[in-house]
Amino acid sequence: MAERLLTVENLAVCFETYAGEVQAVRDVSFYLDKGETLAIVGESGCGKSVTAQTVMQLIPMPPGKIKAGRVVLDGVEISALTDKQMESVRGEQISMIFQDPMTSLNPTMKVGKQIMEVLIKHQDMDKKEAKEKAVEMLKLVGIPKPEKRVDQYPHQYSGGMRQRAMIAIALACNPKLLIADEPTTALDVTIQAQIMELMQDLQQKLHTAIILITHDLGVVADVADRIAVMYAGKILESGSLDDIFKNPQHPYTWGLIQSVPRLDRKTRLIPIEGTPPDLIAPPVGCPFAARCQYCMQICRDQYPDKTAIKGNHYVHCWLQHEMAPKVDNPLAKGGNA
Amino acid sequence: MLKYTLKRFGIMLLTIWIIITFTFFLMHLMPGDPFTNQKKIPEEILDNMMEKYGLNDPLLVQYGTYLGKVLQFDLGDSFKYRGRSVNTILRDSFGVSGSLGLYSIIFGAVAGISFGIIAALNRGKFFDYFVIILAVLGVSVPNFVFATLFQYFLGFKLGALTSEWGFRIFPIARWGTPMHYVLPVLALGASYIAYIARMMRTSMLDVINQDYIRTAKAKGLSQRTVVWKHAIRNAILPIVTILGVAIAGIVIGSLVIENIFAIPGMGKYFYQSVLENDYMMIMGTTIFYAVILIVMMFLIDVLYGVVDPRIRLD
Amino acid sequence: MSDMTYKQDDFKIIGKDLEGSERIVRKSLTYWQDAWMRLKANRTALIGLIIIIVITLMCFLVPLLSEQTFNYQDYDAINEQPSSAHLFGTDELGRDLWVRSWKGGQISLLIAVAATIINVTIGVIYGGISGHFGGKVDIVMMRFIEIIYSVPQLIWLILLRFVMGNGLGVIIFVLSITGWGGMARIVRGQVLQLKQMDFVTAARTLGANTPRIMWRHLIPNTMGPIIVNLTFQVPGAVFAEAFLSYLGLGVQPPLASWGLLVNNGTKMLLVHPYQLFFPAFLMCVFMLAFNIVGDGLRDALDPRLRA
Numbered sequence: 029m030a031e032r033l034l035t036v037e038n039l040a041v042c043f044e045t046y047a048g049e050v051q052a053v054r055d056v057s058f059y060l061d062k063g064e065t066l067a068i069v070g071e072s073g074c075g076k077s078v079t080a081q082t083v084m085q086l087i088p089m090p091p092g093k094i095k096a097g098r099v100v101l102d103g104v105e106i107s108a109l110t111d112k113q114m115e116s117v118r119g120e121q122i123s124m125i126f127q128d129p130m131t132s133l134n135p136t137m138k139v140g141k142q143i144m145e146v147l148i149k150h151q152d153m154d155k156k157e158a159k160e161k162a163v164e165m166l167k168l169v170g171i172p173k174p175e176k177r178v179d180q181y182p183h184q185y186s187g188g189m190r191q192r193a194m195i196a197i198a199l200a201c202n203p204k205l206l207i208a209d210e211p212t213t214a215l216d217v218t219i220q221a222q223i224m225e226l227m228q229d230l231q232q233k234l235h236t237a238i239i240l241i242t243h244d245l246g247v248v249a250d251v252a253d254r255i256a257v258m259y260a261g262k263i264l265e266s267g268s269l270d271d272i273f274k275n276p277q278h279p280y281t282w283g284l285i286q287s288v289p290r291l292d293r294k295t296r297l298i299p300i301e302g303t304p305p306d307l308i309a310p311p312v313g314c315p316f317a318a319r320c321q322y323c324m325q326i327c328r329d330q331y332p333d334k335t336a337i338k339g340n341h342y343v344h345c346w347l348q349h350e351m352a353p354k355v356d357n358p359l360a361k362g363g364n365a
Numbered sequence: 366m367l368k369y370t371l372k373r374f375g376i377m378l379l380t381i382w383i384i385i386t387f388t389f390f391l392m393h394l395m396p397g398d399p400f401t402n403q404k405k406i407p408e409e410i411l412d413n414m415m416e417k418y419g420l421n422d423p424l425l426v427q428y429g430t431y432l433g434k435v436l437q438f439d440l441g442d443s444f445k446y447r448g449r450s451v452n453t454i455l456r457d458s459f460g461v462s463g464s465l466g467l468y469s470i471i472f473g474a475v476a477g478i479s480f481g482i483i484a485a486l487n488r489g490k491f492f493d494y495f496v497i498i499l500a501v502l503g504v505s506v507p508n509f510v511f512a513t514l515f516q517y518f519l520g521f522k523l524g525a526l527t528s529e530w531g532f533r534i535f536p537i538a539r540w541g542t543p544m545h546y547v548l549p550v551l552a553l554g555a556s557y558i559a560y561i562a563r564m565m566r567t568s569m570l571d572v573i574n575q576d577y578i579r580t581a582k583a584k585g586l587s588q589r590t591v592v593w594k595h596a597i598r599n600a601i602l603p604i605v606t607i608l609g610v611a612i613a614g615i616v617i618g619s620l621v622i623e624n625i626f627a628i629p630g631m632g633k634y635f636y637q638s639v640l641e642n643d644y645m646m647i648m649g650t651t652i653f654y655a656v657i658l659i660v661m662m663f664l665i666d667v668l669y670g671v672v673d674p675r676i677r678l679d
Numbered sequence: 680m681s682d683m684t685y686k687q688d689d690f691k692i693i694g695k696d697l698e699g700s701e702r703i704v705r706k707s708l709t710y711w712q713d714a715w716m717r718l719k720a721n722r723t724a725l726i727g728l729i730i731i732i733v734i735t736l737m738c739f740l741v742p743l744l745s746e747q748t749f750n751y752q753d754y755d756a757i758n759e760q761p762s763s764a765h766l767f768g769t770d771e772l773g774r775d776l777w778v779r780s781w782k783g784g785q786i787s788l789l790i791a792v793a794a795t796i797i798n799v800t801i802g803v804i805y806g807g808i809s810g811h812f813g814g815k816v817d818i819v820m821m822r823f824i825e826i827i828y829s830v831p832q833l834i835w836l837i838l839l840r841f842v843m844g845n846g847l848g849v850i851i852f853v854l855s856i857t858g859w860g861g862m863a864r865i866v867r868g869q870v871l872q873l874k875q876m877d878f879v880t881a882a883r884t885l886g887a888n889t890p891r892i893m894w895r896h897l898i899p900n901t902m903g904p905i906i907v908n909l910t911f912q913v914p915g916a917v918f919a920e921a922f923l924s925y926l927g928l929g930v931q932p933p934l935a936s937w938g939l940l941v942n943n944g945t946k947m948l949l950v951h952p953y954q955l956f957f958p959a960f961l962m963c964v965f966m967l968a969f970n971i972v973g974d975g976l977r978d979a980l981d982p983r984l985r986a
Contacts, residue, residue, distance in 0.1 A: 086583060111588075119585030126583075131576040134595050136602075136674055145594075146584045181674045197584065302697045318696045326689035351690045380826045391842055501974070505966035507918055509925055510959050513945050521949065617833045621925065625945070636926060639841055651838060655830045662829065 030061040033204060033237050034083070039097035041075075041082050044090065048308045052078045054261035056097070062204065065231065065238040067248040069284065070258035071304055076241045079258075080207045082107075083239075084122055085114045102204065120150040123198035127210040129190035133182040140166075140178030143197050150201045165196040170226060188219035192226065199230060207239045212247060224251055246288050249273070254340070257281050260304050260315035262331075267341030275357075277335075277343040279320045282358055314346065322347060322355055366677050369670050377663045384655045385435055389428055392644045435652065451649035454634055459653075462619055462630035468550045469615050470608070473557030478604065480558065481565025482597060485573065496562055503559020509621045512552035516625065520548055549626050553618050557611045564607050568600040575599075602673055609665045613658055714903075717979040724975025730968035734961065738784035741777070749782035750774060750933040758951055767957040770943060780958045783935035784965070790851055790936070791916035797855035798916075799909050802862025809863070810870025821867070824860045832857045833922055840928045850929055854916055862908050869901040903980035910973035914966040921962065937962040 041053040053075040060066050068076045081087050083099050085106070099107040106117055126132045134142060143165055144158040153161065159178065166174035169192040182190055191211060198206055208227065212220035228251055231238055242248060248255060249269070256266040257280060265278040276282055283300035302319035305311050311318070317327040327346050335348040347355055484496035572578065573596055581595045623632035631650060638646035670676045718724060742749055753773035761768040767776035809820040827835075835857045843849045873879060917937070923929035924938025932939065937958050944955025 084583060086579060115585045115587055117585065118583055124583045126576060126580065128576060132580045134577045134581070134599070136598055137595070145581075145586060145590075149584070149586060149590075183675050194580075197580075302695065321694050322692055323694055323696070324690050324692055329689070346690070349690070351687060353690065353692060376822070376825070380829045383826050384830055388838070391838055501967060501970050505914065505970050506963045507921055507925075507941075509922070509945070510941060510963065513941075513948060513955065513959075517948055517952070613831045617831050620833070621922065624926075639837055639926075639928070647838070647841070651830070651834060654834060658831065659829050 030064070032059060033062045033064075033102060034060040034239075035100045036079070036083065037098050037100070039079065039082060039099070040095040041078055041087065041092060042095055043092050045308075051261055051307045051310050053082065054310060056258070056261070056263055058256050058263065058266065060205070060237050060239060062237055063231070063235045064253045065240060065251055067240045067242065067252035067255045068258055069242060069245055069248060069255060071243055073304055073307075074258045075261040075307075076258050077209050080124065080209055080239060080241055083207065084118055084124055085109070085111065086124070116150070119146045119203070120201045121203050122205045122207065123201075123203040124207040124209065125191070125194045125198050125211050128214045129187060129194050130182075130214075132194060133190060135182055138179055138181055139185065139193050140180075143178075143193075143200055146197060146200045161200065162196075165200050166193070168199075168230070169193070169196045170222075171196075187215055188222060191215060191219075191223055195223075195226065195230070199234060199236065202234055203236060205237045205239065207241070209241045210243070211240075213242070213244075220247070227251070244288075245284050257284065260310060261307060262315060262344070264316065264345070265343040267337070268339070271338070271341035275337070275341070276359065277337060277341075277348065277357075278316075278345050279322050279347070280316045283319075285359060314344070324352065366670055369676060370667055373663050373666045377659050380659050381656055384659075385432065385652055386428070388648050388651050388655075389431055390424075392648050393424060393427070431648075451646055454646070455631065455649065455653055458629060458631045458634050461628060462623065462632060465546070465549055465553065465623075465628065465630060466612075466615050466619060468546060469553035469557070469618075470612060472550055473554035473611060473615070474561060474608065476554070477558040477561025478565050478601070480562035482569055482592075482600075484562065484566045485569030485600075486592065488570070493566075496566065500559040500563035500566075503556045504563075506556075508552055508556050508618045509625060511555045512549070512622050512625045515548050515552050519551075545628075549622050549628060552625075553615055553622050556618065557614060560614075561604065561607060561611060565600065565604055568603050569596060572596050572600040602669070605665060605669045605672060609662045612661050612665075616654060616658060714979040718975055721975045721978065724972050724979075727968040727971035727975065730964065731972065734784065734965050734968070735788065738781050738788055741781035742785060745775075745778045749779045749935055758947075758954075760951075761953055768951070768953050770954055771947070776940075776954065776957060779935045780937075780940060780961055783937045783940045783958060784961060786847075786930055786934060787917050787920055787937045787962070790847065790854065790920050790930075791913050793851045794854035794858065794916045794920075795909065795912045797851070798858040798912055799862055799905070801855070802859040803866050803905060805859065806863035806866030806868075807870055810867035810874065813871065813874070817867070817871075821864070824863060827857075828860055833919065836919060836923055837926070837928060840923065845931060847930070847934075850920065850923065853923075854919055858912065858916065858919070862905070862912070865904050865908050866901055869904055873900050907973060907977045907980060910969060910976055914969040914973075917962065917966055 036059070037057050039053055039056045040051070043050045043052055056075070056079055058066065058068075068079070070076050078087065078092075082094065083106075094107065097107070098105055101117070101121065106114065109117070133139070140159060140162045143162040144153075144155070147153045147158040147161055148155070163174045163178050166177055171177050171189055171192055177185070177189075182193070185193060195211075206227075211227070212223050215223065224247060227238065227240075230236065238251075240248065240252060252269050254266070254268050255272040256263050257272070257278065258264070259280055265272070265276065265281050267275075272281060273285070276285060280300070283298075286298040287300060289297060300319060305315055305318070311328075312331070313329050314320075314323075314327045314332055317323045320327065324346055326349075332344045332346045332348070334342050334344055336342045346352055480496045480499070484493045487493050578591060578595055581591045586595075619630060620632035620636060622628070623630040624636060627633075631654075634646065635650045635654075637643075638650065751774060753769070753775075755773065756765065756769050757773045758771055759765055759769045765775050765777060767780055769775055770779070805820065809817045836853050839853045839856065840849065843853065920929055920936060921938030921941065924936050925942045927942070930936035930939050940958035941955060941962065944952075944958060947954045
């Protein structure tokens with residue numbers, strides 16, 4: 029029986045800027061069970077990083093502001109905790125790794141020490157124990173000669189190694205949840221594969237739940253249990269891996285799947301034309317309306333209700349309404365699926 | 366690291382040589398000779414003196430002799446204070462200027478860095494504005510104005526007040542006791558506090574926005590740890606370089622401060638020698654100042670190399 | 680679930696609205712428009728600007744329009760306190776300090792502005808050349824500056840002044856010769872950075888030649904730091920001149936300059952403090968205003984803070 033780990037309910041986050049209030053996250057809800065991997069997929073600027081950082085209360089609160097919603101971790105409403113209280117959650121119950129390992133590590137502190145910090149803070153280890161555990165962690169993430177590497181500085185590591193070190197830091201205290209915000213975007217393709225494999229491997233060993241944030245559907249295919257498709261601050265469609273890849277319902281999801289380049293057969297690249305809306309003045313209706321070839325008048329006027337498809341697969345789209353014309357999934361016709 | 370140090374060392378030597386040469390030729394561009402300002406000296410004695418100081422030799426010969434002497438740390442004899450060599454004068458007064466300078470730098474750096482850190486951590490709040498205003502004031506008000514004001518208000522007025530209780534709290538001038546340090550150090554340090562505080566504040570603000578600070582926070586470390594072990598440690602790096610500029614400034618400032626407070630330091634002698642056309646003394650002092658500064662810069666470069674692991678381990 | 684009744688029309692497919700999606704919601708601003716907007720919003724900087732304008736005007740108008748000239752010595756009115764006849768009082772030679780202070784400002788400003796213009800010109804050209812050519816040329820040129828700067832500017836000032844004698848021209852020369860290094864370094868740094876940027880490569884690929892690249896691409900992008908540095912050079916020059924005059928090596932009486940007046944005033948501090956106070960106050964307020972405006976400009980022109 030799956031046990032619920034994380035629930036995010038109706039989260040809304042905005043930023044006060046020079047030009048006005050930007051609605052970065054507008055009514056986002058999702059859940060995560062223990063040991064599960066949820067992938068949040070979407071274009072740059074759709075709000076996925078902000079959502080993740082809000083879960084850990086890492087967004088600076090001016091200019092950021094949580095307008096609505098709550099986050100519950102293992103029964104505790106962490107969105108209501110103070111910053112000081114969050115200190116015992118961060119690094120120990122929830123950890124995060126970021127996109128650019130070059131700038132995410134302190135350049136003047138030895139890598140080993142950066143791992144030891146979490147151990148000393150959360151698990152009350154002394155220096156000696158912490159150092160031993162740090163070496164162990166480096167070994168676990170596949171860094172050769174860990175006893176030597178533990179005393180080196182980040183600039184002495186390669187890009188892939190740095191990301192491994194970040195993972196070591198994140199998993200040192202065996203957190204329940206790991207949030208990976210575009211962990212492979214800044215890395216070479218071959219290294220990407222290694223890192224994803226490493227994460228899968230560690231998940232099996234440590235039973236960590238993972239939220240994987242990415243704009244690349246290709247990366248998600250092997251790793252995720254469930255996928256949430258995010259656009260302009262809202263989740264448009266969500267379901268299991270099979271649901272999304274084999275039975276996608278939202279035109280945006282179709283667009284995303286179609287735009288993944290394929291190496292196995294020669295097909296035309298089909299991009300999604302247009303750009304996402306400016307979130308200073310988010311559109312009233314469906315945010316994808318302007319770029320959707322199936323757009324209807326009602327799409328522009330009103331945001332579509334939630335439609336359950338099967339199990340935990342749901343979608344927000346007017347095409348689901350009984351009054352809408354039947355549209356076939358273009359992928360099913362021998363498109364790019 | 367070794368390559369870096371050697372390179373800086375080489376540049377240091379080159380610079381010193383150029384300064385010596387330049388100063389020498391500059392001095393000799395002056396119209397007249399060192400004795401024109403002084404009271405009438407009989408022809409013969411004048412001739413003798415010109416011979417003795419080698420002033421009749423061709424310029425290049427004079428240069429060679431001078432360079433040779435300098436390399437043996439002999440900066441010649443003062444023309445004004447005849448009988449006293451430049452070296453002696455410098456040696457005597459350097460102790461005074463040196464300690465004044467040292468305390469001013471320490472005071473300026475400690476206060477400046479602290480203010481800068483606190484301002485950055487309290488961005489937009491009262492302390493931040495206070496530090497910014499202080500910083501702008503420090504840069505806009507010349508240190509001789511500060512010195513005079515301190516002398517007036519803290520020395521004279523406050524002293525008048527405390528003399529009713531039997532003593533003068535801050536001596537207005539001269540040198541000798543620890544109390545004598547207070548006003549000059551304050552005046553010299555004031556502009557530097559302002560400058561350092563502002564640089565430190567900018568550096569801290571830059572560092573706080575870096576990704577690794579976010580990582581540190583995501584690890585659940587306390588605000589205190591994030592600030593001390595991660596932010597300050599990185600923010601202070603550029604300040605090490607700034608110290609070089611601050612030291613140069615304090616050297617300059619001392620010229621004026623020593624005059625105002627009648628402190629028998631190098632600055633006072635330098636100034637006198639300029640007024641009296643004592644050009645051995647001028648050259649000697651300029652070279653001495655330059656060498657001190659250049660050596661300081663070199664040491665600071667080395668210090669920076671040690672403190673930043675990216676340079677240290679290459 | 681809402682129970683609104685829907686019109687069938689609403690469900691007819693109408694397709695994409697790409698123009699709509701690409702419509703730019705926020706007003707597009709050029710770099711300069713954006714900077715100006717930010718500067719205007721900075722009230723302290725605006726106040727600073729007003730102060731600068733007011734003081735400059737006064738420095739030129741007061742000596743021109745006043746009845747008493749700055750060097751008229753009235754032996755009946757020596758060392759007088761400020762009064763309605765003499766707003767700032769008089770000095771030990773009976774000269775009116777109101778006029779003298781503003782005249783002093785005039786001279787100080789003239790020197791500072793002239794020196795700054797020369798500094799900036801030399802600095803921009805030197806830095807531009809060094810940055811543009813890069814390589815060995817750049818290394819040698821920068822070493823040269825490093826060597827000059829190893830002796831503090833003010834010591835050079837004293838030495839040169841000593842060698843070259845008196846006169847306003849000398850002072851201006853001396854200030855400009857020693858002050859261009861900072862500007863040169865900044866311009867060179869900017870040019871080096873910009874040279875590598877993709878937009879320059881793009882321009883070159885489109886066939887632009889060197890002068891065109893320098894003129895239309897490199898220079899406009901360096902203007903920001905140049906302007907900021909320029910704004911800080913002026914108070915720097917005022918300060919350097921004041922320092923020189925304070926040591927008696929700058930402007931000579933009967934002319935006046937702020938440094939000279941402060942020097943005189945210091946001598947009389949214990950007896951007639953107002954003689955120090957007024958010129959010092961004027962000078963400091965002026966430098967303060969310039970620094971504030973410089974800060975404001977720096978914030979306004981920083982591309983990272985763009986709205």
